[in-house]
Amino acid sequence: MTSEHGPPGTSTIFDVIDVHYAYHDTPALTGLSLRIERGERIVLLGANGSGKSTLLRLLDGLYFPSRGRIEAFAQALDEEHFHHDETAFAFRRRVGFVFQNSDVQLFNPTVFDEIAFGPLQLGWPKSQIRTRVAAILDEFSIDHLKDRPPHRLSGGEKKRVALASVLAIDPEVLLLDEPTAALDPKSASALIDFLVTCRGSGRTVITATHDLDIVEDIADRCIVMEAGRVIASGTPHEILMDVPLLTRAGLSHVHLHLHGATAAHSHHHLHHDHHASAGGHHD
Amino acid sequence: MAEQSFVRHGRHRGNFLDRLADGLAHAVDHALEADDLSRRDGLLQRLDPRVKLGGVFGLILVAVFVKSLAVLAALFWLAVGLAAVSRVGPWRLARQVWIGVLAFTGLIALPAVFLVPGDVLFNLPVLSWPVTLQGVRSAAFLLGRSETAATYALLLVLTTSWPHLLKAMRAFRVPTVLIVIFGLTHRYVFVFLRVATQMLEARRSRLVGPLAPRDRRRLATATAGVLLTRAFDMSTEVHLAMVSRGYRGEPRLLDEFRMRPLDWAAVAGSIAVAAMALWWQA
Numbered sequence: 001m002t003s004e005h006g007p008p009g010t011s012t013i014f015d016v017i018d019v020h021y022a023y024h025d026t027p028a029l030t031g032l033s034l035r036i037e038r039g040e041r042i043v044l045l046g047a048n049g050s051g052k053s054t055l056l057r058l059l060d061g062l063y064f065p066s067r068g069r070i071e072a073f074a075q076a077l078d079e080e081h082f083h084h085d086e087t088a089f090a091f092r093r094r095v096g097f098v099f100q101n102s103d104v105q106l107f108n109p110t111v112f113d114e115i116a117f118g119p120l121q122l123g124w125p126k127s128q129i130r131t132r133v134a135a136i137l138d139e140f141s142i143d144h145l146k147d148r149p150p151h152r153l154s155g156g157e158k159k160r161v162a163l164a165s166v167l168a169i170d171p172e173v174l175l176l177d178e179p180t181a182a183l184d185p186k187s188a189s190a191l192i193d194f195l196v197t198c199r200g201s202g203r204t205v206i207t208a209t210h211d212l213d214i215v216e217d218i219a220d221r222c223i224v225m226e227a228g229r230v231i232a233s234g235t236p237h238e239i240l241m242d243v244p245l246l247t248r249a250g251l252s253h254v255h256l257h258l259h260g261a262t263a264a265h266s267h268h269h270l271h272h273d274h275h276a277s278a279g280g281h282h283d
Numbered sequence: 284m285a286e287q288s289f290v291r292h293g294r295h296r297g298n299f300l301d302r303l304a305d306g307l308a309h310a311v312d313h314a315l316e317a318d319d320l321s322r323r324d325g326l327l328q329r330l331d332p333r334v335k336l337g338g339v340f341g342l343i344l345v346a347v348f349v350k351s352l353a354v355l356a357a358l359f360w361l362a363v364g365l366a367a368v369s370r371v372g373p374w375r376l377a378r379q380v381w382i383g384v385l386a387f388t389g390l391i392a393l394p395a396v397f398l399v400p401g402d403v404l405f406n407l408p409v410l411s412w413p414v415t416l417q418g419v420r421s422a423a424f425l426l427g428r429s430e431t432a433a434t435y436a437l438l439l440v441l442t443t444s445w446p447h448l449l450k451a452m453r454a455f456r457v458p459t460v461l462i463v464i465f466g467l468t469h470r471y472v473f474v475f476l477r478v479a480t481q482m483l484e485a486r487r488s489r490l491v492g493p494l495a496p497r498d499r500r501r502l503a504t505a506t507a508g509v510l511l512t513r514a515f516d517m518s519t520e521v522h523l524a525m526v527s528r529g530y531r532g533e534p535r536l537l538d539e540f541r542m543r544p545l546d547w548a549a550v551a552g553s554i555a556v557a558a559m560a561l562w563w564q565a
Contacts, residue, residue: 057523060527062523062526062527085531088529088531089529089531092527092528092529093529096527096528097524097527099520099523099524099527101520103474103517104517104520104521104523104524105524106470107467107470107471107521107524107525108466108470109445109446109449109466109469109470110444110446113446113536113537116537117525117528118528118529120535120536120537121528121529121530121531121535122529126537129537130537147444147446149318149444149445149446149469149470150470151470151473151474152315152318165528169528169529
């Protein structure tokens with residue numbers, strides 16, 4: 001496993017240095033440091049309340065650290081950065097964020113408007129927007145939904161539209177907060193397929209999740225968080241094999257269940273394909 | 284237009300929570316039904332929303348200012364005809380407009396039948412109140428104008444999806460910020476209806492027997508309070524989602540309407556009808 005800090009390289013996208021953030025009196029991030037390089041596919045792993053979503057919002061310039069510093073594309077990511085249209089639009093053009101709750105993200109009256117929203121705000125020419133929206137509708141196979149209001153979409157369709165609306169601006173960095181949460185297996189599978197295809201595309205993808213089943217498919221590197229800080233970083237294989245680490249991070253648990261016979265016993269559950277070999281060790 | 288109460292009354296049985304949940308579900312059904320109607324293959328549904336908005340507004344103005352009952356009646360029957368070719372049945376018009384307008388405006392118009400001085404047609408039995416020709420004409424104008432204007436307005440709403448209607452309003456220089464607010468309201472009213480329904484179902488699953496009136500009031504205010512808190516939280520999240528995609532406080536919208544020959548024909552038709560109506564009464 002790797003340590004997080006050394007001097008930043010030319011390919012560094014985000015450099016997060018000793019960042020603290022609190023919601024009123026409740027700390028969410030407590031001295032978090034990490035570095036993310038261009039083209040990496042990162043998974044942020046952690047239990048509920050570990051600070052994953054807060055970190056994504058900081059990386060998207062929606063929140064700002066109360067202490068510490070974040071650099072994005074070799075520039076300080078602070079409130080000053082967003083005071084000017086030019087720097088703000090340049091950042092928004094490069095970073096897209098898919099929220100966990102699609103209802104929050106789909107605020108336009110129709111799917112067409114939803115996908116056109118980002119390019120419109122960034123001042124693209126209208127003819128280019130129309131072309132881009134048509135291409136995205138086709139790419140995501142949602143052309144038949146373009147006149148539908150979001151409240152008439154299924155959960156899977158909403159997530160697909162939310163992703164399409166963010167990708168309309170073709171961002172270099174894609175942030176996803178619990179993308180497979182509350183999706184049926186087919187919709188989740190389609191989303192994972194997309195994230196798999198991001199490998200080698202040059203796009204940096206940062207996904208917050210506690211779904212260990214998808215990690216090996218969508219990540220080159222895992223960052224494990226606990227109580228608002230990074231406790232480990234490594235390849236998916238390294239992380240998923242480390243049962244004590246996952247247990248400490250609240251990602252593995254022990255519960256009683258039956259194995260065919262009537263006698264109940266307990267062992268670790270990672271909810272992961274390899275959990276038997278990765279140390280589904282019996283207590 | 285008849286609108287839905289969130290608490291259903293009448294023949295519907297059940298306790299307060301049942302009726303409240305049923306009322307919420309009915310409100311959603313009502314909106315979805317109207318949305319489906321706007322997607323049917325009818326004449327008005329095929330028109331550019333800007334043409335419909337302008338045409339309907341123009342015809343309503345003519346109906347309001349026209350001084351001939353015959354012209355008013357012709358405009359009314361034109362609306363009924365347009366409804367028929369747009370797959371909006373007369374029963375829907377009667378239920379959503381005519382009965383309500385008749386009850387409400389009729390009550391206002393009724394005194395004019397007796398109070399406006401003029402040629403007496405007959406006297407009411409028992410009360411001996413005189414019914415005058417001028418009074419009847421005055422009441423007929425009020426009622427006819429209201430029914431005609433409301434019928435056109437309902438036709439516009441039923442045959443145009445809300446998003447398209449909002450975009451059409453932009454063509455008439457309605458401020459963008461207002462349109463965005465209307466759009467967001469329409470978008471999130473469904474989210475909150477769903478949240479409210481889920482809250483009521485959760486509460487209902489833990490209740491046995493009817494609620495006392497005091498408890499009903501307490502429940503209603505508690506539900507409203509929770510919804511308000513959730514609305515506030517959600518509005519913060521929605522704002523963040525907008526900011527994340529480049530929103531800087533100035534909303535921008537994209538029009539995708541294109542005028543086709545049918546739309547130009549409708550524009551010409553609306554102008555012709557308005558001109559004929561004004562010429563006929565002159």
